[in-house]
Amino acid sequence: MGPLFDQVEQDDMCGKDNWEQAESALQKQAADKAIEKGGLRKTDLRYLFAGDLLGQLIATSFGTVDLEVPLFGLYGACSTMGEALSLGAMAVNAGYANQVLAMASSHFATAEKEFRFPLAYGNQRPMSATWTVTGAGCVALAGDRKEGLAKITGITTGRMVDMGTKDSMNMGAAMAPAAFHTIEQNLEDFQVNETWYDKIITGDLGEIGRTILLDFMKNKGRDLSELHMDCGMEIYDKEQQDTHAGGSGCGCSAVTLCSYILPKIQDGTWKRVLFVPTGALLSNISFNEGQSIPGIAHAVVIEHIDG
Amino acid sequence: MGPLFDQVEQDDMCGKDNWEQAESALQKQAADKAIEKGGLRKTDLRYLFAGDLLGQLIATSFGTVDLEVPLFGLYGACSTMGEALSLGAMAVNAGYANQVLAMASSHFATAEKEFRFPLAYGNQRPMSATWTVTGAGCVALAGDRKEGLAKITGITTGRMVDMGTKDSMNMGAAMAPAAFHTIEQNLEDFQVNETWYDKIITGDLGEIGRTILLDFMKNKGRDLSELHMDCGMEIYDKEQQDTHAGGSGCGCSAVTLCSYILPKIQDGTWKRVLFVPTGALLSNISFNEGQSIPGIAHAVVIEHIDG
Structure with missing residues (x-):
């Protein structure tokens, strides 16, 4: 699926000092890309519905503070993108907002540290385990329906x-x-x-x-x-x-x-x-x-x- | 303010094995009380908007699982009650739901452990520090306006x-x-x-x-x-x-x-x-x-x- 992504990072630290900041950087990139591809302006965004897996949603907090958009912080574990799209669509459909963003992120290294073992421990993983995706996705929701969307x-x-x-x-x-x-x-x-x-x-x-x-x-x-x-x-x-x-x-x-x-x-x-x-x-x-x-x-x- | 509360616990463990379960018990009590005072039925509740301070909202997850109500998990740190009331009111006002609950909780011991020091460490606190409230509040929001509410x-x-x-x-x-x-x-x-x-x-x-x-x-x-x-x-x-x-x-x-x-x-x-x-x-x-x-x-x- 690599070629389908808008942007692929070669560095899992995204040039930052730690993994949490790297995950925040992914959110920032994803939001900027959604704004760019949607032809939106930050100042027109009424709400941001976003979350991540980390305690107190720190990837989201530090990843989106520069957007200066009113934030509804969400936690639904790995279902967060569904929660964000749902609440975003509810807000737009009701006329509360014309443009909102829905976003979620995760990072393999921040999640392992948060939920399982320190990476340096090098634990073995059973075949039933899954591998946390390092990535962020952001969707722009708007009230006007356009062909091709x-x-x-x-x-x-x-x-x-x-x-x-x-x-x-x-x-x-x-x-x-x-x-x-x-x-x-x-x-x-x-x-x-x-x-x-x-x-x-x-x-x-x-x-x-x-x-x-x-x-x-x-x-x-x-x-x-x-x-x-x-x-x-x-x-x-x-x-x-x-x-x-x-x-x-x-x-x-x-x-x-x-x-x-x-x-x-x-x-x-x-x-x-x-x-x-x-x-x-x-x-x-x-x-x-x-x-x-x-x-x-x-x-x-x-x-x-x-x- | 003690006499104003619907229910006051004498045991900060609420009879449970640990503080996190105690905080979950507070959420359960608060939700049950809101349902009772509002004359509602669980099966009529369309959504629950709720959150707490803990990583991955575990007080909310384990406190509300028995309600069997669709859950939007929220994190806004100590602003969570405002976030829950906002999204709940948006949903009711748009006609998406007739009855929803908005809830938030915290517990002194779970929060100290999560954000600062182990309680057993007995650290001193500067005068600028605040004391986390052990308690949960739940509001029932409904579409029909009644005098006295x-x-x-x-x-x-x-x-x-x-x-x-x-x-x-x-x-x-x-x-x-x-x-x-x-x-x-x-x-x-x-x-x-x-x-x-x-x-x-x-x-x-x-x-x-x-x-x-x-x-x-x-x-x-x-x-x-x-x-x-x-x-x-x-x-x-x-x-x-x-x-x-x-x-x-x-x-x-x-x-x-x-x-x-x-x-x-x-x-x-x-x-x-x-x-x-x-x-x-x-x-x-x-x-x-x-x-x-x-x-x-x-x-x-x-x-x-x-x-």
């Missing part, structure tokens, strides 16, 4: 689903039940079946989470094997990159949306997509205190705009 | 303001410029002057932050000395509780709003209040890496409903 036509906001999973090295298993719940709720609310969508795209279930999701769906009589795609399985080349079950992190679904999914909706390859970023709600404290890992998934319906 | 009639969402403050033991100084900016923006946007409000109430500036805010306002020709109130200065008894500059934490403005401010608006003592929770955007990582502490403040206009 895409539109958000619905949302289904997830509730937490806790099936008692406790393995932070198998987040696909923690998130799959939430993805299942949100997708089922979406189909029920909109009174459609799964084939109403050209693609149903989850955030970062990875291989194991996808298997669980497809099993759950099969029990409901739905065959998602062709319809379903997972950003975590698309983003890395399994053979060459040795990333085990796939990619993860807020940045995973955000960069896959911006680089791969949106262009396919814009050019009409896919007319209607259900985009379902998925999050695993844990911290190192909750993990160390023996808590389970509830999942959450926020769905956004994104459609092609016909000419 | 209060209504949200406007919001001014804050942007980050970074004046280079780096002292995590003086958060009032970090947040006061953001409070100033948001209040000025509100007065400008609504084309009113400060006397349009019966009270302008900040979240947790404390004594030092209040002094800075009043100074900044004075430079603009505004005398806020009588109009201004700060939840952080109201919540504790300075003489008897030895809490230095005041109270802080998401819970500070949330519990002061629910127990003290809203009843005064409901009974008409105050006809129109500008409620401005204030947040300091730092984490232990950003602090240890030498970053500054940007402030943010989200203002909500709350008015008395006449008979």
Whole structure:
């Protein structure tokens, strides 16, 4: 997917002193790029809906302070891009804002440090583990519909689903039940079946989470094997990159949306997509205190705009 | 203020195994109380807008999972109650939801551990430090206006303001410029002057932050000395509780709003209040890496409903 990105960094520090500042730099780049590509002006942006995985959202705080845009800080773990798009679309659709940004980021090194082990420890990773994506994606949402762009036509906001999973090295298993719940709720609310969508795209279930999701769906009589795609399985080349079950992190679904999914909706390859970023709600404290890992998934319906 | 609270815990662990679970228990109690007092049913709640100070919002995740309500997880540091009320009111006003909850919590022990020192270390605190409030406040927002209740009639969402403050033991100084900016923006946007409000109430500036805010306002020709109130200065008894500059934490403005401010608006003592929770955007990582502490403040206009 490399050639699809607007900008690729060669330095995982982005020239900064530490990884957190590097992740902030990614957010800044992504926001600037969205403003540039959308032909927007910073002063016209009414709100910024953004978040990341770090405690107290420091990647977002320091990455967006220079934008000088009113900020709604969001945390939905790796589902944050779905939360940001949902609230952004709600604000624009209601007429509260004409232009807003929705953004999320993650960084492999900041996330490992935050959730698992110091990188220098060099721990081994089970095959169920995913590899946090280093990247940021930013979408500009505006009230005027233009040919060649895409539109958000619905949302289904997830509730937490806790099936008692406790393995932070198998987040696909923690998130799959939430993805299942949100997708089922979406189909029920909109009174459609799964084939109403050209693609149903989850955030970062990875291989194991996808298997669980497809099993759950099969029990409901739905065959998602062709319809379903997972950003975590698309983003890395399994053979060459040795990333085990796939990619993860807020940045995973955000960069896959911006680089791969949106262009396919814009050019009409896919007319209607259900985009379902998925999050695993844990911290190192909750993990160390023996808590389970509830999942959450926020769905956004994104459609092609016909000419 | 003790007698004003709906419920007072005698045990700072709420009978749980650790402080994080105790904070979750406070959120659960607050949500249940709001549902009970509002005569609502869980199944009628369309969205929950909630957050806390902890990394990855674990107090919120584990405190609200049993509600089974679609969750928008929010982080605005101690301004979170303002963010939750703003987004909740936006959703209800647009017709996206008829009933939602807005909630925030903090706990002295979880916050000290998260941001400063282990409690067992017994560090001394400078007089500029504030004492994190252990408490949760939850507001039910609904589309139908009833006499004897209060209504949200406007919001001014804050942007980050970074004046280079780096002292995590003086958060009032970090947040006061953001409070100033948001209040000025509100007065400008609504084309009113400060006397349009019966009270302008900040979240947790404390004594030092209040002094800075009043100074900044004075430079603009505004005398806020009588109009201004700060939840952080109201919540504790300075003489008897030895809490230095005041109270802080998401819970500070949330519990002061629910127990003290809203009843005064409901009974008409105050006809129109500008409620401005204030947040300091730092984490232990950003602090240890030498970053500054940007402030943010989200203002909500709350008015008395006449008979």
